[in-house]
Amino acid sequence: xxxxxxxxxxxxxxxxxxxxxxxxxxxxxxxxxxxxxxxxxxxxxxxxxxxxxxxxxxxxxxxxxxxxxxxxxxxxxxxxxxxxxxxxxxxxxxxxxxxxxxxxxxxxxxxxxxxxxxxxxxxxxxxxxxxxxxxxxxxxxxxxxxxxxxxxxxxxxxxxxxxxxxxxxxxxxxxxxxxxxxxxxxxxxxxxxxxxxxxxxxxxxxxxxxxxxxxxxxxxxxxxxxxxxxxx
Amino acid sequence: xxxxxxxxxxxxxxxxxxxxxxxxxxxxxxxxxxxxxxxxxxxxxxxxxxxxxxxxxxxxxxxxxxxxxxxxxxxxxxxxxxxxxxxxxxxxxxxxxxxxxxxxxxxxxxxxxxxxxxxxxxxxxxxxxxxxxxxxxxxxxxxxxxxxxxxxxxxxxxxxxxxxxxxxxxxxxxxxxx
Numbered sequence: 157x158x159x160x161x162x163x164x165x166x167x168x169x170x171x172x173x174x175x176x177x178x179x180x181x182x183x184x185x186x187x188x189x190x191x192x193x194x195x196x197x198x199x200x201x202x203x204x205x206x207x208x209x210x211x212x213x214x215x216x217x218x219x220x221x222x223x224x225x226x227x228x229x230x231x232x233x234x235x236x237x238x239x240x241x242x243x244x245x246x247x248x249x250x251x252x253x254x255x256x257x258x259x260x261x262x263x264x265x266x267x268x269x270x271x272x273x274x275x276x277x278x279x280x281x282x283x284x285x286x287x288x289x290x291x292x293x294x295x296x297x298x299x300x301x302x303x304x305x306x307x308x309x310x311x312x313x314x315x316x317x318x319x320x321x322x323x324x325x326x327x328x329x330x331x332x333x334x335x336x337x338x339x340x341x342x343x344x345x346x347x348x349x350x351x352x353x354x355x356x357x358x359x360x361x362x363x364x365x366x367x368x369x370x371x372x373x374x375x376x377x378x379x380x381x382x383x384x385x386x387x388x
Numbered sequence: 389x390x391x392x393x394x395x396x397x398x399x400x401x402x403x404x405x406x407x408x409x410x411x412x413x414x415x416x417x418x419x420x421x422x423x424x425x426x427x428x429x430x431x432x433x434x435x436x437x438x439x440x441x442x443x444x445x446x447x448x449x450x451x452x453x454x455x456x457x458x459x460x461x462x463x464x465x466x467x468x469x470x471x472x473x474x475x476x477x478x479x480x481x482x483x484x485x486x487x488x489x490x491x492x493x494x495x496x497x498x499x500x501x502x503x504x505x506x507x508x509x510x511x512x513x514x515x516x517x518x519x520x521x522x523x524x525x526x527x528x529x530x531x532x533x534x535x536x537x538x539x540x541x542x543x544x545x546x547x548x549x550x551x552x553x554x555x556x557x558x559x560x561x562x563x564x565x566x
Contacts (some may be wrong), residue, residue: 157421163566193528206502233489247478251484252565253474253478253480253483253484253566254474254536254564254565254566255474255481255536255565256481256564257566260566261566266564266565266566267532267566269563269565270562270563270564271560272560273559273563274563275472275532275558275563276477276478276522276524276529276532277478277522279523281478281479281483281486281522283483283484283486283487284487285487369566384566
């Protein structure tokens with residue numbers, strides 16, 4: 157088998173060609189924070205939290221291939237400053253108020269604030285006011301808690317094959333939509349499978365009726381489903 | 389050894405953080421011998437002592453003109469300022485009114501259908517600011533205690549570290565919001 161050799165944080169590591177830096181790091185027990193990445197889905201480098209330093213450049217490790225001879229650093233001061241600013245901007249862009257969120261205690265964004273030691277958000281909060289769409293009989297989406305990771309979009313397309321979720325608009329107006337911005341309850345392509353609920357890392361897409369800190373996600377679901385599919 | 393002077397202020401918040409402060413159990417006994425609790429909702433003293441204090445904990449977001457005045461005074465008269473709980477750190481629930489014009493807010497809540505007919509006693513009630521702000525958006529803050537409310541253990545850990553002249557080590561789960 158062909159192999160490549162590279163260095164991560166000073167450790168010499170052997171990997172298979174074609175693997176992403178994130179895959180190689182995870183396979184070797186090196187923790188890189190992620191948010192839009194989910195085992196079983198394609199990687200898009202949307203959140204940029206998994207940035208690493210390669211030859212002085214900051215690159216997303218999920219969408220950058222590990223190449224032979226690369227010298228990769230995952231925890232420099234520069235990386236830490238940038239990761240924390242990215243996280244602060246994510247918090248500032250939405251209304252990520254944990255105190256009354258269904259996902260509190262099971263939220264990847266909340267956990268990242270602990271992991272990346274975000275003591276405060278140093279930019280002003282934007283306080284968006286998007287309408288909550290609770291038109292679906294079982295699920296709802298609070299877009300002010302969405303981080304635009306696209307895990308719902310990719311799961312719906314790549315795993316369920318329904319293509320109900322998509323992106324609309326750009327910049328700070330960007331949002332996820334169902335069908336052509338129809339209310340979720342009216343979205344004919346939705347199979348109501350609920351996988352988007354399980355993969356959403358925050359309290360944006362949740363089960364109706366879940367009260368504060370009651371929502372627990374099963375984000376490994378996609379990895380289990382795709383693994384079984386590969387073995388068919 | 390002179391006692392360490394501590395003040396606590398209560399801005400736009402539910403008093404839950406102060407409840408959590410009183411929930412530090414036997415640590416209260418230790419603190420009683422080491423600190424002097426100055427102006428605070430607990431002592432009901434309203435003004436900072438002459439010469440200021442060592443530490444001020446601020447619960448709640450900056451939401452009205454009185455808070456704005458007090459937060460600046462607190463900064464001037466405290467060596468160390470602590471944002472105490474999610475409202476002070478992030479704006480939290482009080483911040484959700486941001487984006488709604490304050491006139492409409494007053495009208496909707498105290499206006500038609502209530503006994504006040506929308507006339508607020510502004511001679512004794514401070515005006516709302518047009519935007520609720522976390523404390524550190526107004527004045528510099530040394531430490532941030534996360535949580536709604538911050539767990540008693542985190543509060544005790546931070547205060548005891550400061551009494552020892554050390555930096556509070558707020559890491560991992562200590563930084564959990566909500």
